[in-house]
Amino acid sequence: MLEMLSNTFTENGLIVSFAVIGITIYLSYIISDKLTKGKIHGSAIAIILGLVLAYIGGINTGGEQGLADIGIFTGIGLMGGGMLRDFAIVATAFGASLDEIKKAGLPGIISLFAGVIISFVIGVIIAFAFGYTDAVSLTTIGAGATTYIVGPVTGTALGASSEVIALSIAAGLIKSILTMIGTPFIAKYIGLDNPRSAIVYGGLMGTTSGVAGGLAATDPKLVPYGAMTATFYTGLGCLIAPSVLFLVTRAVFGS
Amino acid sequence: MVIYGVALLSICLLIGVLLGKLLGVSIGIDANVGGVGIAMVFLVLLVDYLKKNKKLNIKSQEGMAFWGAMYIPIVIAMAAKQNVVAALDGGPIALLAGVTTVIVSWAMVPVLSNIGRDKSILNEELGGTGDVRNVK
Structure with missing residues (x-):
């Protein structure tokens, strides 16, 4: 009987994930309503619950895919994977306004460059403070502070040690998770309530998953604007971190 | 369709x-x-x-x-x-790098949002997550 149940679940992975996520969201809205009196948005609670489930999954399986590593929940991997995520992000653009995008073009581009460079510099300074002095390690950790994709791409390109690459991924993951959780709480203090600031936000934070999750929990109408710039961030990071930024780092700290 | x-x-x-x-x-x-x-x-x-x-x-x-x-x-x-376990296993350097970048980037949002600003209001038009049936 139990085996039949588990087979049914594994054979219908994606469907299971729809049910699991639906129930998670339902519970999150109840928690939001009853425990926080609606002060903390249901989506924000659902994302936190999702991360907790990912932690439980990771602890139990030792895998890298959170809950999706547990046999009966593999569908979560498909539902939350790159393909459907990108598809749904593009779909949110259906609600975006062309005029707003045009108006925020310049601040959007400036924020992209500012975002990559600021994060990189902070990563380098912290790595230096922790005793790393070689340009390759500093650059890799700096790149990891932009996103968890730029870190390993840069580290691999420069030939960094696997320990440093792992650190760079961890830094990027922390950034992404904190952005997901923190955005709805910080939004009103930084004026994150209009398309223009959402475009700037996407460019500054850069982590597509973090920005997308954070904005969804703040105000779903802002998602397309933030996501649009955020998707360019990783590309820009992969472009300038192992090249220009590495050369500057080497010039400052020596090889 | x-x-x-x-x-x-x-x-x-x-x-x-x-x-x-x-x-x-x-x-x-x-x-x-x-x-x-x-x-x-x-x-x-x-x-x-x-x-x-x-x-x-x-x-x-x-x-x-x-x-x-x-x-x-x-x-x-x-x-x-997400690989939450790996993120937490990164130790203080990863944690500090991640947290500091997020906080500094947050602080930059109002600064950069004001570049070339004129009035910008949230568009309430049809689409996105709203109800599509609201259209005339």
């Missing part, structure tokens, strides 16, 4: 990802550079054009609005498949 909207969405994404990959190759990166962003710009332009010419009926719009509304559940599934 609903599928027309979904197909339009798919075609935009495929074109965007393809262009993103071409852009990646042209600058020497084996990755999709901004493909999703390009796809979004395409979709915005296309929807704008089709709406102005009254070529996009409600059913087709529902096909897109559905996937837009599925976005938050998909993000939650994405959260559930």
Whole structure:
């Protein structure tokens, strides 16, 4: 009987994930309503619950895919994977306004460059403070502070040690998770309530998953604007971190 | 028909990802550079054009609005498949680097949002996660 149940679940992975996520969201809205009196948005609670489930999954399986590593929940991997995520992000653009995008073009581009460079510099300074002095390690950790994709791409390109690459991924993951959780709480203090600031936000934070999750929990109408710039961030990071930024780092700290 | 909207969405994404990959190759990166962003710009332009010419009926719009509304559940599934254990295992340097970048970037948002600012109000038009049936 139990085996039949588990087979049914594994054979219908994606469907299971729809049910699991639906129930998670339902519970999150109840928690939001009853425990926080609606002060903390249901989506924000659902994302936190999702991360907790990912932690439980990771602890139990030792895998890298959170809950999706547990046999009966593999569908979560498909539902939350790159393909459907990108598809749904593009779909949110259906609600975006062309005029707003045009108006925020310049601040959007400036924020992209500012975002990559600021994060990189902070990563380098912290790595230096922790005793790393070689340009390759500093650059890799700096790149990891932009996103968890730029870190390993840069580290691999420069030939960094696997320990440093792992650190760079961890830094990027922390950034992404904190952005997901923190955005709805910080939004009103930084004026994150209009398309223009959402475009700037996407460019500054850069982590597509973090920005997308954070904005969804703040105000779903802002998602397309933030996501649009955020998707360019990783590309820009992969472009300038192992090249220009590495050369500057080497010039400052020596090889 | 609903599928027309979904197909339009798919075609935009495929074109965007393809262009993103071409852009990646042209600058020497084996990755999709901004493909999703390009796809979004395409979709915005296309929807704008089709709406102005009254070529996009409600059913087709529902096909897109559905996937837009599925976005938050998909993000939650994405959260559930993150490598949270590895993030926490990174130790103080990863934690400090991640947290500091986020806080400093937050502080920069109001500064950069004010560049070349004029009035900018949130568009309440049809679409996105809203109810598509509200259209006249």
